[in-house]
Structures are given as C-alpha cells and as structure tokens.
Amino acid sequence: MIDVLIAQVANLRDAAPAQGLTQDSVVLGEQFYFFTVILMWLIHAGFMSYETGIARKKNALATAMKNILTIAVVTPSFYYFGWWIYNCNQPGLPIGPNSTDFTAAACQGGIPWSDAFGPNLGNNINLIFFLAFLLFSWTTASIMSGAIIERARLTAYLVLAVILGSAVWILDAAWGWSAGGWLTLRFGFHDSIASGVVHGVAGAFTLGVLFNLGPRIGKYTREGLARQFRPHNLHMTLLGLMLIFTGFYAFYGACLVISSTAFPGWANIYLSPTTLGSITMVITMGFAGGFTGGYFASRGDPFWTVSGGLAGVISVSAGADIYAPTLAYLLAIASAAIAVYAGNWIEKSMRVDDAVGAVAVHGVMGFLGILWVGVFAAGYPTGVNNVDSSIGGQLIGMATFLPLGFLSGWVASFIMKALGILRVPPEVELMGLDVAEYEPNLYLPEVAVVTEQLVEPDGTPVDAAVVLQTARDEVVV
Amino acid sequence: MPGIINSAPDCITHAEGGEKYAKDGADFILQANYQDCAGIMTFGPGSTYGEDGSGADTLYMILTWLGIVVMLVVLVAWVLYENRRLVTAALGFGADESPAGGPPPQPGGVGDSR
Numbered sequence: 001m002i003d004v005l006i007a008q009v010a011n012l013r014d015a016a017p018a019q020g021l022t023q024d025s026v027v028l029g030e031q032f033y034f035f036t037v038i039l040m041w042l043i044h045a046g047f048m049s050y051e052t053g054i055a056r057k058k059n060a061l062a063t064a065m066k067n068i069l070t071i072a073v074v075t076p077s078f079y080y081f082g083w084w085i086y087n088c089n090q091p092g093l094p095i096g097p098n099s100t101d102f103t104a105a106a107c108q109g110g111i112p113w114s115d116a117f118g119p120n121l122g123n124n125i126n127l128i129f130f131l132a133f134l135l136f137s138w139t140t141a142s143i144m145s146g147a148i149i150e151r152a153r154l155t156a157y158l159v160l161a162v163i164l165g166s167a168v169w170i171l172d173a174a175w176g177w178s179a180g181g182w183l184t185l186r187f188g189f190h191d192s193i194a195s196g197v198v199h200g201v202a203g204a205f206t207l208g209v210l211f212n213l214g215p216r217i218g219k220y221t222r223e224g225l226a227r228q229f230r231p232h233n234l235h236m237t238l239l240g241l242m243l244i245f246t247g248f249y250a251f252y253g254a255c256l257v258i259s260s261t262a263f264p265g266w267a268n269i270y271l272s273p274t275t276l277g278s279i280t281m282v283i284t285m286g287f288a289g290g291f292t293g294g295y296f297a298s299r300g301d302p303f304w305t306v307s308g309g310l311a312g313v314i315s316v317s318a319g320a321d322i323y324a325p326t327l328a329y330l331l332a333i334a335s336a337a338i339a340v341y342a343g344n345w346i347e348k349s350m351r352v353d354d355a356v357g358a359v360a361v362h363g364v365m366g367f368l369g370i371l372w373v374g375v376f377a378a379g380y381p382t383g384v385n386n387v388d389s390s391i392g393g394q395l396i397g398m399a400t401f402l403p404l405g406f407l408s409g410w411v412a413s414f415i416m417k418a419l420g421i422l423r424v425p426p427e428v429e430l431m432g433l434d435v436a437e438y439e440p441n442l443y444l445p446e447v448a449v450v451t452e453q454l455v456e457p458d459g460t461p462v463d464a465a466v467v468l469q470t471a472r473d474e475v476v477v
Numbered sequence: 478m479p480g481i482i483n484s485a486p487d488c489i490t491h492a493e494g495g496e497k498y499a500k501d502g503a504d505f506i507l508q509a510n511y512q513d514c515a516g517i518m519t520f521g522p523g524s525t526y527g528e529d530g531s532g533a534d535t536l537y538m539i540l541t542w543l544g545i546v547v548m549l550v551v552l553v554a555w556v557l558y559e560n561r562r563l564v565t566a567a568l569g570f571g572a573d574e575s576p577a578g579g580p581p582p583q584p585g586g587v588g589d590s591r
Binding site: 422 | 541
C-alpha cells in the first residue's frame with residue numbers, strides 16, 4: 001500500500017509542469033532582489049553616518065542631508081534615462097528596440113513607457129531588477145559625496161550625482177558589466193562584482209571633480225603641507241562603515257543572476273556560472289584581509305584600518321566569483337596597504353583634498369581590482385562567448401573606464417565652476433554650511449560652544465579660527 | 478459603485494460574467510475594467526499581457542515626459558534657490574563680525590542668535 005502511495009506521489013512530482021517550476025523560479029528571483037534592495041539601504045545609512053562623522057560639527061547636518069537627497073534626484077533620473085542607457089547601449093552604440101541585436105529585447109524593457117517598466121502581471125523581474133541597479137546608482141553617487149564635503153554646494157553635488165549615478169557609471173556598466181557588453185563579448189573583460197565599474201569609475205569621476213573644487217579653506221599651509229581637520233565624531237564614522245559593510249553583502253548578492261531552474265542556480269552578470277557561497281566567502285575574506293592590511297599600513301589608525309576593509313573588498317570584487325578564499329585574503333591585505341599609501345600620497349603629494357579618501361579606497365582599489373583579474377584569473381572564460389579573461393582585456397577596460405570617469409567629472413565640475421555654482425561662498429564655508437543652509441539652531445539641541453581646532457602638519461593642535469581666516473584671505477578660492 | 482463617491486473615470490467598464498476565476502483571472506479583471514483607459518491610468522498598459530511596447534500609448538508617453546520635465550525643472554529650481562540662499566547668507570556673514578575675532582559659531586551654539 002505504501003509503495004503504491006509513494007509511486008503515486010512520484011508520478012505527481014514528475015508530472016509537475018515545467019511552467020509551474022518556471023513561475024516559482026521567477027517569484028523566487030523577485031523575492032531575492034526585493035530583499036537585496038532593502039538591505040542595500042544600509043549602505044546609504046552607512047554613507048550618511050560615515051561622512052557626517054568625518055565632517056566638522058558646523059557641517060554635520062549639511063553633510064547628512066546631502067546623502068539623503070541623493071535619493072531624491074538619482075531615482076527619477078535613473079528611471080527615466082539610466083535604465084535605457086544600460087539596456088540599449090551594450091553593443092557600444094545606442095540600439096533600438098527593433099534592432100536585430102540580441103540585446104534588443106532588454107532594450108525594450110529599459111524604455112520608461114514600456115509595458116515591462118510598469119505594473120505588469122506578466123513580468124515580475126524587470127522592475128525589481130531595475131531597483132537593484134538603482135541602489136547601485138545611489139551607491140555610486142555616494143562614493144563621490146564624501147570626498148567633496150564641507151565646501152561643495154548641495155545642488156552642485158546633486159547635479160553631479162545625477163551625471164555620475166544615472167549616466168556615467170551605467171554607461172560603463174552597459175559596456176563592461178552586462179551579458180551583451182562589447183568589452184565582455186570581444187575582450188573577455190571580467191569585473192563580476194563591479195570593482196572598476198562602480199568603484200573605479202566613481203573614484204575617477206571624484207578626482208576630476210576635486211581638481212576643480214579645490215581644497216577646503218585652511219587645508220594646506222602656505223608651503224603646501226597638509227593640515228588635518230578633526231572629525232567631529234569618529235565613532236559615528238566607524239559605525240557608518242560597518243553599516244556599509246553589512247549592505248555590501250546584499251550588493252554582492254544583487255550582482256548575481258538567479259536561475260534556480262538550472263544548476264548551479266546562479267550566474268554572474270555575464271551569465272557565467274557561479275554560486276552565492278563563492279562570492280560571500282570572498283567578500284568576507286576580503287574584509288578580513290583589508291582590515292589587517294589597513295591596520296599595519298597605517299600603524300593602527302582607526303579610520304584607515306576600517307577603510308582598509310572596504311579597500312580590501314573592492315580590490316577582490318572583480319574576481320569574487322572565481323577567486324580562492326586564500327587568494328582573496330592575501331590580495332586584500334596587499335591592496336589595503338596600497339590604499340593607505342595611495343591616500344596619503346593623494347593628500348600630501350598631489351594636494352588633493354579628499355575628505356574621506358574616496359579616490360584611494362574606491363578609485364585606486366577599483367582599477368587595481370580589475371588588474372588583479374588579468375593577473376590571477378587569466379584564461380577564465382567570461383560571458384556567453386566564453387572569451388578568455390586576460391591582462392590585455394582588463395587593460396582595455398581600464399583604458400576605457402578611467403577617461404570616461406575622470407573626464408566626465410572634470411568637465412561637469414569645470415562648467416559648474418565657471419557658472420559659480422560649484423562651491424559655497426568662502427564666508428559660508430568659514431561659518432559652516434549648516435548655518436547658511438539649515439539654520440541648525442532651530443533643529444539641534446543646545447550644546448556647549450567648543451572652539452574648533454585643527455592639526456598642523458607637525459602634529460600641533462591649534463585654534464582653527466585665526467588659521468582659517470588667514471587662509472581665506474590669502475587663497476583665492 | 479454608484480453615487481457621489483464614485484471617482485472612477487468614464488472609461489472604466491465593469492465586465493460581468495467573464496472568466497473571472499480563470500487561470501489568469503486577475504489579469505482578466507484588470508483588462509476588462511481598464512481596457513478603454515489605456516494610457517494614463519495606473520493599471521493601464523502595464524497591466525496587460527500585450528506585446529512589449531504597446532504601452533507606448535500616447536497618454537502614457539505624455540505622462541512619462543511630464544515626469545521628465547518636472548524632474549529637470551526641479552533640479553534647475555533647486556540650484557537657483559540654493560544660490561540665492563547662499564548669496565544672502567554670505568552677505569549677512571560679511572556684514573557681521575569677523576570669524577577672526579573668535580571661533581566660528583557652532584551648530585546649536587549657546588548664545589548665538591545668528
């Protein structure tokens with residue numbers, strides 16, 4: 001009797017229609033990306049805390065508001081333009097929905113008035129997949145935001161965030177971070193979790209902006225030596241980084257394509273097979289190695305130790321789907337140490353005032369991560385054409401992304417500088433952005449007045465007021 | 478729903494006796510009710526199984542472009558508004574005491590009514 005029942009159950013199971021399995025898979029995928037979207041909000045809570053803690057107290061509210069308002073501008077612009085850029089530019093030139101190119105179907109889903117881009121009972125995936133990419137866009141814009149704090153205008157940042165978050169990064173993603181991208185199909189370019197596509201390009205864009213924005217008043221002495229502004233709450237900064245790290249796991253997961261009806265169930269963005277466990281292991285070893293490298297390279301500096309974790313992860317992201325855990329650990333140690341030295345070099349030798357080290361941590365590490373794939377994963381077949389990854393292919397990607405990011409940031413900020421809408425007036429910078437932008441006396445609890453200090457290049461803490469006023473009088477901003 | 482609280486536009490239809498409980502029942506109901514409203518309605522073109530691209534109905538496209546225009550206008554207005562605010566603040570600070578005479582006022586600073 002039992003044998004009969006078992007046989008009947010087996011028959012029913014075998015008779016389950018493939019269509020039902022496919023529907024389950026689609027709904028599973030929809031849920032997966034939905035939860036990554038929720039968790040990726042933590043990245044933005046983290047960026048807000050991270051940057052606000054670094055800022056001086058007189059700029060704390062303006063810094064936090066800038067992060068929050070990223071969502072207000074990048075969301076609609078990415079909806080109206082960004083998804084079209086991604087889906088319709090993968091061959092290198094814009095294509096139309098009626099093109100014979102195999103990406104034409106995806107292009108159709110990127111048009112804001114498409115059936116697939118609204119409530120549609122026949123399409124569970126396009127909107128939720130778009131939303132995961134939207135969260136990537138917020139992240140990309142936020143990478144720039146910390147570097148320019150305490151002197152950039154809110155609206156200057158918002159305009160730059162739209163350009164970076166809804167156009168520049170998503171164009172390079174179309175080229176090198178998609179199944180139909182010309183860099184992937186022709187050169188085997190491999191950047192599976194977006195080392196260069198997100199972080200590298202955002203860092204290059206930021207560097208271009210910083211060249212036009214200039215340093216904060218008083219950042220450098222007359223001799224060009226760097227002073228240090230004291231973060232008003234380093235604990236908040238470290239908490240922010242921990243929130244970013246938590247959200248990064250969702251970021252990593254959302255970079256995969258879920259295909260639960262076919263073994264092994266996951267593919268990277270190029271549709272090459274991988275597993276969720278593989279990338280999760282690499283990101284965790286990347287953090288471990290990054291903290292270690294950052295600690296020793298900075299001799300225990302808390303900011304650079306924790307930033308080292310971020311640097312380590314970014315440096316192994318490009319090959320996170322294929323690296324051995326130990327390789328990720330070792331690469332992250334070495335890369336985080338390089339990030340510390342790069343950050344100091346950018347600040348002290350290039351005299352670029354990057355308030356959070358974004359160019360070093362995201363830009364340098366992003367491009368280094370691309371290069372590591374060419375060195376340590378050469379020969380790995382990438383994408384639907386199974387083109388071998390190689391140093392040559394990775395260098396072509398770098399040679400494409402670096403000017404794309406840097407020049408777009410430099411040109412956009414140059415135009416805004418010429419229009420006088422890039423930087424706050426020096427009087428406002430000295431008084432603090434909060435006073436001019438948000439009248440903080442209305443919103444913040446009373447606190448005791450603390451004299452602002454900064455640290456001279458020789459390590460001496462001094463009263464900031466006289467130094468800043470002198471610097472403001474001497475330097476043409 | 479009859480009466481004064483019915484805010485549905487005239488294009489809404491209420492098809493009765495259709496295959497309400499068919500496999501794609503929910504979709505059928507939406508199609509049946511909104512099929513004459515394709516365009517500006519929330520569940521207009523996107524609610525159907527129609528050919529991709531059929532959503533580019535004139536009204537729906539106008540609605541989309543309206544959103545794009547609003548987005549751009551907001552961004553420009555935001556730049557102009559902040560510029561005016563910053564210039565006003567800078568003029569106020571310039572006419573006030575010099576920061577060199579003391580520390581810059583801290584957010585929430587006691588005794589500073591600036």
